[in-house]
Amino acid sequence: MFTSELSMAGLERARGSAFKTRLAQLIAQKTDAQTENAPQWAASYFDLISQWLAPLSFTLEQHGVPGAPFLIARRIEDPVLPTVLTYSHGDVVPGMEGDWAEGRDPWTLTEAGEHWFGRGIADNKGQFLVNLTAVETVLAERHALGFNLIWLIEMGEEIGSPGLAEICMLQAKALKADVLLASDGPRVAAETPTLFLGARGGMTFRLDLEHRESGRHSGNFGGALRNPAIELAHALTSIVDRNGGLQIDAWTPGHIPDATRAALKTITPAGGAVDEDWGVAGLTPAERIHAWSSAEVLALHAGHPPAPVNAIPPKASAWVQLRYAPGTRSEGLLEALRTHLDEAGFSDVTITPEGPSFRASATPVDHQAVKRLSGVIEAESGQPPAILPSLGGSLPNDIFREVLGLPTIWVPHSYPECSQHAPNEHLPKRLLFEATGLMAAILGSFAGTKPEDWH
Template sequence: MTRNDAITLARQYLKTGEFIAELDRRVAYRTESLNAERKGELYAYLKDELTPSLAALGFTSRIVDSPSGRSPFLIADYHESDSAPTVLSYGHGDTVDGMVGEWRDGLDPWTITTVGNRAYGRGTADNKGQHSINIAALRAVKETRGGKLGFNAKFIIEMGEETGSPDLAKVCDLLRDELKADLFVGSDGPRLSAERPTIFLGCRGGIRIHLDVNLREGGNHSGNWGGVLANPATILANAISTVVDGQGRIQLDALKPPPLTNSIRAALADVKVEPTADEPQLSDNWGEEGLSPAERLYAWNTLEVLAISSGNIEKPANAIPGRARAVLQLRFVVGTKVDNIAEVIRAHLAAHGFPMVEVSTTQSFMASRADLDSPWIKWAADSVKMTSGKAPAVLPNFGGSLPNDVFADVLKMPTMWLPHSYPGCSQHAPDEHILLDVTEEALGIMAGLFWDLGELERPL
């Protein structure tokens, strides 16, 4: 039996309907981690669904309660040889709200519905479908190799990613010996595009920045007070413009990353950001000058206004509001100094005449990135190309935020993510879906990668 046999078998799981049936069973667990009433479902997904599936592959699993008690973890281990490479994989079984009643044509988010090339269902893309692909690929390799993988494998599946992975770092730190591996391979987030396989080596960090202007209680008639009372909405709008301008360009140097290195530019040289017809098209004259779209998205920082509010936009009164507030988000790459970001912004606004703007931060995710010179990167890229016939896009980091820093900085291992979704998958929204052709290709890619891992006599 050969590498091609393993790849063919993995792809067959989709063609025969076996993979969709398995994923349908997993989607049926209503694992909304933001819903306190679903705590039992979080445990059931790990205990009743994943534990038996991994046991069939020879894994020994146990459920670990999180230190805060908010969401559980599954730790699974499969060991063949002390000298063979060991890979750690990650996934999360929790989802955002199902948004029942908001899906196209009345679709049930907790049942997979296939329409053309799409398989709809909550968690299909984020993240049940993605870790299910990896588990199925392991099964194909083990069956092809006559009951052996050729390497050691471990899994950590969490049920709190959609609440910010609050206990992942602590659990990994406590279990660092148990989770020790030569390489981390995860699957989450989207590919660069549906057509191009992608490897990304880390993620941008993210911090929410709250700006509040509180001048007085209630509103005051604009005819009686206009021109003599300061307007908090006007103040806030102008304060924001000193931090990010009308073309989305960061104005405060302290919020910018270090200059792009030659290695980062080289890695992104052949990466094109090309939305499909049903995805948002790139905006003209937007973002940092002198950078390509790929460099803006994967190698630079962005400051976005997520929400802004003052008065009642649905029923505006002829009154000067007393308060205004906005929530911004800084997406940042490795090397950006963010430890005292609230103080930096507060001082900047005061220097520009806005000392009345209160600044605070929440929801922090750290940026991380694997070493671009790691031999694992070329090994993985060669494997993906051998299977798919396509040179994968190798991105220094994902444009969004994932808990990659836990594996890179806490567990100290090389990290690679091979996503199986695409930018238009509607994750976190109604109509979440995966593409069947991408899923079939991904099953083959992961079977090829795991086969190649089993061919190594020792870790790279």
């Protein structure tokens, strides 16, 4: 697969016992951002990785706002060299103990066949370790990186990255760089090196419709009394049609640029495990996920589902999540939903934003930094990478793109079937090993370049 000594050295380093030992140490850190012990685990996690970064001549500083700790690690070889900002998050979703197959403990690295299991191995601890090992490889082989590297690590990505934008504004000078190169999310397939250049934005809205304080007998009142569950169902079908197509124009980018269509032409999302006839007509599945907007109903509630009774429910609720593509106006999304429902005759449905939100943003697919790194990957792997204009999910890409003004390039080291955010999170060992070799070559390609080569 690999052609350079640097990539082969990275591959071999990842296959060593130290990589597995470190991965087990990372997974053993119960860094669930939603627990009351999150601050203590954040401190423990920073202590652990600082032991690995300090010997590599990184200067380490912890910053934060209340409840949102950050670690900034900086290795500056020469101010005239290109500067790369990379990013990782050490927090994870809840472990979901007891739900893992074969009684696996989510906080223990477990080997089964060709896979390693553990909470955070895919999102994002394993990807962090790949990149750290690649940095160590370049230093071991060349005794210098040939560029400056700044590493920003947060502990709240899974709860919406609180404080990240503020830290980037407050520490803009310390984080000044020429390009963001980071790793998160999945490849399009395990065997396909992938670049993605941004992320769809995300917002969740709770819709409520309440007509009375209590239920009414479904026989004595049925057919003559408004049923909020039925009405809310119709409200939802005004947002998304029966084929999954989004019906609110203001929630979409309006068009897909030609360069974006060209980049997605050969992409098959999730190995083809999608419904070809679902979504906006006239778009390919890849375009629907990576270049268009979608709205999904996450949950519905009315009555008493565990044991329905013969009563018209007094109220109904639904949770609708919007994932919107770059090019969509981020301002006025709530107002657009309100206007849409009012015009459709559902003015009595109340709307409440819930949970974290992310803004959509992306680097153009024809940016020179994208072309450079794409060429490196093709030379090393023997195949051109899949280039996604944006990840289907949401990341704080907008903070790096808009607050820090950087071109953003993500090189994911996971794959669609990894079960992130679910029991049985895992990665193939081979993917981790090969990703380390590939990342070593990518990092090595910055040596000998100028800062303006990445703008």
